[in-house]
Amino acid sequence: MLSEVIATRYVTPLREGGSLPGIVEADDLGTYVMKFTGAGQGRKTLVAEVVCGRLAQRLGLRVPDLVRIQLDPVIGLGEPDQEVQELLKASGGLNLGMDYLPGSIGFDPLAYQVDPAEAGRVVWFDALINNVDRSWRNPNMLVWHGDVWLIDHGATMIWHHNWPTAQAAAGKPYDASDHVLAPFAPDIAAAAAELAPRVTEELLTEVAAEVPDEWLVDEPGFDGPDELRRAYVDALLPRARTVHERISLEARPKAPSGPPGWLTDLLGERPHQKKSGDR
Structure with a gap:
């Protein structure tokens, strides 16, 4: 189950998304989005x-750790931004936090x-979670310590806004x-062979159990x-078995071939890597 912390300080808003997430510090000395x-x-x-973040983690994909965060609305009394102050006042009680990855940068294909x-x-x-928000316009991926991390799964499983569908x-x-x-020639068949058998009823039940009753x-x-x-569980389980057969990948300009990681820059060095002798 997700661990629970208490927000102790609101640090700053993140204005990239429409939901206006914010960076907070908590009583476990951690920093969270x-x-x-x-x-x-x-x-x-x-x-x-x-649901999607924990499922991704269980399948071996990199997603920042999730926690439950208790928020006392009084934390927003000193916030000068009226919009942020109203958001904090409206969010007393249980909220969600994602581990803040210091020094990470947005993914650039x-x-x-x-x-x-x-x-x-x-x-x-x-495709499994019907994520409509991982385009080149808004990748919702970070690069941290040389690895790709997936973030922001709020715009997924759109059917849960209309359950009869x-x-x-x-x-x-x-x-x-x-x-x-898409430009990296994704091997969908290999991914389906590896991941689909792991999306079992038991796994999905365990993941869904981590959603707090309050929500x-x-x-x-x-x-x-x-x-x-x-x-x-009933929506995701049958989709996992056959969704690979219905993924369309139109021809896109191919990315340069090479080993995973930062592409060599004009100086022949990889950005954000230590040079020999650096501390």
Whole structure:
């Protein structure tokens, strides 16, 4: 289960996304990117972050650790930005945090090489969760210590905004032609062979169990959080078996070939790597 911490200081907002997440410090001395229940997208964004983030981790993909964060609205009294102050006031109680990765930078497909195997795993996973927010315009990936990390899964599983369509959504195709990793010749078949058998009913049940009850109550058509958790399992399980057959990858300009990692710059050095003798 997700560990729980208490927010002790609001540091700064992150204005890249519409939900206005913020960087906070917590009582475990950790620093987190916090997503709020009072944001415009509501608690389903946090549900998606937990289900998809934890599923990705269980499948061996890199996602920052997730925690439950308790927020006292009084923490926002000294915040000068009225919009942020109102968001903090509206988000008292349980929220979601993602481990802050200091020194990470946004993924740039023109500067970082991804091998077909890893590209295939990410594209296959995004197809499974129907992620519409991993395009070259908004990659939602970071490079940290030379590795690619996946972030921001709030815009996934769009069927949970209209549950009567969930079962039909399992058979829908996934257009990956605009995916940020499309130019890296993702090996979808290998990813499906590796990952699909691991997406079992037991795994999905365990992942769904990590969503707090508070974010699952009062959902129309469901008799409580456990029944709603089961709906996430029932939507994802059949999709995992066959989604690879319905991933479309239109011809895109191919990325330069080479080993995974930073592409060599004009000086013949890889950026953000220590040179010999550096401390």
